[in-house]
Amino acid sequence: MSILVFAEHDNGIFKKSSFEAITYAQDLAAQKNLTVTAVVIGSVNPNLSELGNYGANKIVNVKGNNLNTFSAEAFSAAFAKVAETENASIVIISNTYSGKSVAPRVAVKLKAGIISGVVSLPDNNLVVKKTAFSNKAIAFVKLTSDKQVFCLVPNSYEVKSFNLNPSIEEISINIEDSAVHTKSIGINKTSSKIALTEAEIVVSGGRGMKGPENWGMIEELADILGAATACSKPVSDMEWRPHSEHVGQTGITIKPNLYIAIGISGAIQHLAGVSSSKVICVINKDSEAPFFKAADYGIVGDAFEILPQLIERAKQLKHS
Amino acid sequence: MLVCLSVVPDTTSKITFKDNNSKFNTEGVQFIINPYDELALTKSLEIAEKNNGTVTVINVGLIDTEPSIRKALAIGAYDAIRINSEPKDALYVATQIAAIASKNNYDLIFTGRESIDYNGGLVCGLLGEILNIPSLNVLAKLEVEGRIVKASRDIDGGREDMECPLPCVMSAQKDICEPRIPNMRGIMAARTKPLLVVEPVAENDYAEYVSFELPLAKSGVKMIAADNAGELIDLLRNEKKII
Numbered sequence A: 001m002s003i004l005v006f007a008e009h010d011n012g013i014f015k016k017s018s019f020e021a022i023t024y025a026q027d028l029a030a031q032k033n034l035t036v037t038a039v040v041i042g043s044v045n046p047n048l049s050e051l052g053n054y055g056a057n058k059i060v061n062v063k064g065n066n067l068n069t070f071s072a073e074a075f076s077a078a079f080a081k082v083a084e085t086e087n088a089s090i091v092i093i094s095n096t097y098s099g100k101s102v103a104p105r106v107a108v109k110l111k112a113g114i115i116s117g118v119v120s121l122p123d124n125n126l127v128v129k130k131t132a133f134s135n136k137a138i139a140f141v142k143l144t145s146d147k148q149v150f151c152l153v154p155n156s157y158e159v160k161s162f163n164l165n166p167s168i169e170e171i172s173i174n175i176e177d178s179a180v181h182t183k184s185i186g187i188n189k190t191s192s193k194i195a196l197t198e199a200e201i202v203v204s205g206g207r208g209m210k211g212p213e214n215w216g217m218i219e220e221l222a223d224i225l226g227a228a229t230a231c232s233k234p235v236s237d238m239e240w241r242p243h244s245e246h247v248g249q250t251g252i253t254i255k256p257n258l259y260i261a262i263g264i265s266g267a268i269q270h271l272a273g274v275s276s277s278k279v280i281c282v283i284n285k286d287s288e289a290p291f292f293k294a295a296d297y298g299i300v301g302d303a304f305e306i307l308p309q310l311i312e313r314a315k316q317l318k319h320s
Numbered sequence B: 001m002l003v004c005l006s007v008v009p010d011t012t013s014k015i016t017f018k019d020n021n022s023k024f025n026t027e028g029v030q031f032i033i034n035p036y037d038e039l040a041l042t043k044s045l046e047i048a049e050k051n052n053g054t055v056t057v058i059n060v061g062l063i064d065t066e067p068s069i070r071k072a073l074a075i076g077a078y079d080a081i082r083i084n085s086e087p088k089d090a091l092y093v094a095t096q097i098a099a100i101a102s103k104n105n106y107d108l109i110f111t112g113r114e115s116i117d118y119n120g121g122l123v124c125g126l127l128g129e130i131l132n133i134p135s136l137n138v139l140a141k142l143e144v145e146g147r148i149v150k151a152s153r154d155i156d157g158g159r160e161d162m163e164c165p166l167p168c169v170m171s172a173q174k175d176i177c178e179p180r181i182p183n184m185r186g187i188m189a190a191r192t193k194p195l196l197v198v199e200p201v202a203e204n205d206y207a208e209y210v211s212f213e214l215p216l217a218k219s220g221v222k223m224i225a226a227d228n229a230g231e232l233i234d235l236l237r238n239e240k241k242i243i
Helices: A016-032 A072-085 A097-110 A212-225 A233-237 A268-274 A290-294 A303-319 B035-051 B063-075 B090-101 B123-131 B184-190 B231-238
Strands: A002-006 A035-041 A058-063 A088-094 A113-118 A127-132 A137-142 A148-152 A167-172 A183-189 A201-205 A228-231 A258-262 A279-284 A297-300 B002-005 B007-009 B031-033 B056-061 B079-084 B108-112 B135-145 B148-155 B158-165 B168-172 B195-198 B208-213 B222-224
Touching (some): A002 A097, A016 A088, A072 A088, A072 A097, A072 B135, A088 A097, A097 A148, A097 B135, A201 A212, A279 B231, B002 B035, B002 B090, B035 B108, B035 B135, B056 B090, B079 B090
Parallel strands (some): A002 A088, A058 A167, A201 A258, B002 B056, B056 B079, B079 B195
Antiparallel strands (some): A137 B208, B007 B031, B148 B158
C-alpha cells in the first residue's frame, strides 16, 4: 500500500509545492506504515531521483500519448491508473491551479472522498485542518471514505530532508485522443519573474502608492529581496496594476513567508487573502490603519520616504 | 446552460462560531450569492443572449437560500432548481447537481472558482468527471463560438489559453465579466419565474466538518520609527531569518 503524490512540474522543473506534498506524504506514511510513490507525468526528463531527498520511496514516471502537455482529463486518467496498480489509499495533490483541476477527477475515478485547502497532517481521528471562510477561519474536517484525496496548500508544510534512494520505474500509458477534449493554445506568463502563488516573499502596494508611475520602488525592493509583486483591489480596479497581481478575498490568496504591504489600509477582504502569511510588515501613513493589528512589524510613515530606506538597507545587506 | 450557485456569508462578515465552535454562527450575517457564482451567472446570460440560449440556476440548500435564488432570477436566470438539502461537502453537492444535469443535456455547466465559505473549488472538476465531460477551472476569459469554447485559465504565474468543445463544465474567476445588478423589471419578473424544489438523491460518504477555529491573533505589532525604516530589513534578517 502506498500514498500517491502528484509531482507537478513546469517543463521538467519540479514545483516547490511538489516537494512539500512529498514530505507531507512521507510524514503521513510513517504514521501509517505506508510508503510514498511520486507520480511524474510527461516525457520531459526532470531529475527524478531528486524527489527521494524530500521523501519519495518510489517514483513512477508515466509517459505516453496525450501526456506531454497538461490536461485535467489525460493527467487524471493516467494518475488514477497508477493509483490502482500501486493500490493507493491516500492521494496527495498540491492545492495549485493544475492540481485542483486534476484532484477532483481523480477522486471520482477512485471513488475517494476529497478535501481541498488542507494545511495539516491528519490527527489520530483522521481530522485535517483546512482553510475556510477565505482564511478568516480554520475548519477541522474528517473523511470517512476508504480512499482519500487531500489537496495540500503550498507553503503550509515545510520540506524535510530524507535522502532516500528511490526506485524509479518508467511506465507507458496511452490516453486515447477521444478522451481528451481540452486543448492548450498557448501560455502567457505575467511580467513578474516569480509567480505570486509560489513566492516566499511578496511586496505589495495599495492606493497609498498614489499612481502606477510610482511602482518602480516596489519592483526594485521586490527584485532585491527575490520577491513577487502584488497589489490591493482598488489598485487593480483602477488598472494601475494587472488583475493578476490582486491579492485578497476576491483575488489571489497567498501564504508567503513574508508579506510587505505598502500603502494598504487592510480592509477585511484584503486580510482574508494574505493573513496566513507567516510574517506581515505594514507601512502606512495612517497610524489607525486596521492592517497594523494583523502585522508583525509596522512603520507609520510616508511610503515615498520609507521605501528608499528599505531599498538602500536591503542592498547593503545583500552585498555585505 | 446550468449555473451552480452557493449561498454564502457576505464578504464583509465577521466570522464567528457557536455550539463549542462546531457550527458557523449565522446571527447577524447577511447571505449573498457567492460572488464567483454571480460572475458565472452573468457570463452565462451574456452567452445565452448571443446564442439564443437559456440559463437555469441550481442550488443545493435549505429553504433559507431562496431569497438568493430569487435574486439570481432577478438578474436574469430563466428558471431555478433548489435541491432541498444542506450542502454537506463538495462531492455531495456535485453528486446532487450531476443527478439533475444528467437528465437535462446542458451544453455548458458553470460554477464559480470556489465558494468563499468553504473554499473547496472542487465542484467544477467533480461534475466534469461524474458527467464524463471536460472541465476547465478558474477561467478569467470565456467566449463561445459555435460549439467551441475559447477560454483562458489561471496557472501559476500566468494564464493559459484553452479550447474545448461543448458540452463542458467551467468555473469562473474574477475578470470574466462585470456582475449585473438586477433592475426593477427583473425583480418583478423573478417573483413568478419557476423555482422547482427537488429532494436529494441518496449519498453516503462525505467530509464531516467537526469544528472550527479562528486564526491565532498576532501577538502584537512591533513598531519601527519612520526615520529608521532600514531597521525593518535587519529585523527580518536577524530576528525572523526570512531574508
